[in-house]
Amino acid sequence: QSVLTQPSSVSGAPGQRVTISCTGSSSNIGAGYDVHWYQQVPGTAPKLLIWGNANRPSGVPDRFSASKSGTSASLAITGLQAEDEADYYCQSYDSSLSGSWVFGGGTKLTVL
Amino acid sequence: QVTLRESGPALLKPTETLTLTCTVSGFSLKTGGMCVSWIRQSPGKALEWLALIDWDDKKYYTTSQKTRLTISRDTTKNQVVLTMTNMDPVDTATYYCTRMSMVQGIFRWFDPWGQGTLVTVSP
Numbered sequence: 001q002s003v004l005t006q007p008s009s010v011s012g013a014p015g016q017r018v019t020i021s022c023t024g025s026s027s028n029i030g031a032g033y034d035v036h037w038y039q040q041v042p043g044t045a046p047k048l049l050i051w052g053n054a055n056r057p058s059g060v061p062d063r064f065s066a067s068k069s070g071t072s073a074s075l076a077i078t079g080l081q082a083e084d085e086a087d088y089y090c091q092s093y094d095s096s097l098s099g100s101w102v103f104g105g106g107t108k109l110t111v112l
Numbered sequence: 113q114v115t116l117r118e119s120g121p122a123l124l125k126p127t128e129t130l131t132l133t134c135t136v137s138g139f140s141l142k143t144g145g146m147c148v149s150w151i152r153q154s155p156g157k158a159l160e161w162l163a164l165i166d167w168d169d170k171k172y173y174t175t176s177q178k179t180r181l182t183i184s185r186d187t188t189k190n191q192v193v194l195t196m197t198n199m200d201p202v203d204t205a206t207y208y209c210t211r212m213s214m215v216q217g218i219f220r221w222f223d224p225w226g227q228g229t230l231v232t233v234s235p
Binding site for chain 1 (some may be wrong): 149158159160161163172174175181218220221223224226
C-alpha cells in the first residue's frame with residue numbers, strides 16, 4: 001500500500017489528453033512538500049519528468065504538465081504519442097514517523 | 113555529465129547480506145547539498161525509497177527496513193555503499209541509486225538515476 005495513491009492504469013488514443021492523479025495526505029502533499037513526477041519506460045530506470053510540482057526539465061516536451069492543490073497533484077499529457085506509453089510515478093516527502101521520501105503506486109499509461 | 117552506476121551480486125541466498133555499490137561521476141559526494149539515495153523496485157511493483165546519505169555523511173533510512181540497512185560512502189572512490197542484512201526472497205528487486213540535491217535547506221528531487229541492478233534472492 002503506497003503512501004501516495006495513483007490509479008493503476010489510464011489509457012487514451014493518440015492525440016488525446018489524459019490525466020493521472022496522485023492523492024496524498026496532510027503529512028505529505030498537504031503539508032506543502034513538493035510533488036515530483038517520473039516516467040519509466042519498461043525495462044529502463046525512472047526518469048525525472050516534472051520537478052517542484054509543475055516544472056519540466058529541459059528536453060521534456062510541453063505536452064507534459066502538472067499541478068498541485070491541497071493534498072493532491074495531477075499530471076496531464078496532451079497530444080498523446082505512442083512513445084508516451086510508460087509507467088508514471090509521483091513522489092513527495094512524508095513527515096510522519098521519522099520522515100521519508102514516498103512514491104505513488106505508479107500508473108500504467110497505455111496508448112491505444 | 114552526472115552519472116551513477118550500481119554494482120553488486122545478481123543472486124543471493126536467503127539470510128545472506130547484500131552489499132551494493134554506487135559509483136558516481138560528474139559530482140563530488142562532499143559538495144554541499146549533494147546526496148545519494150537507494151531506491152528499489154520489486155518486479156511489477158512500485159518504487160520504494162530505502163536510504164539516503166548526504167554531503168555531511170548524515171544518513172536517513174526508511175523506517176520499515178531501518179534495522180537491516182546501512183548506507184555509507186567512500187569519498188576517495190566516489191562510491192556509496194548499501195548493505196542489507198538477512199535477505200529474503202521478498203527482497204528480490206531492481207536496486208537503483210540516484211542523486212538528490214538539497215538547496216536552501218530543502219531536499220529536491222531524484223535525478224539522475226543509475227540503470228539499476230537486479231538482485232534475486234533464492235534458495
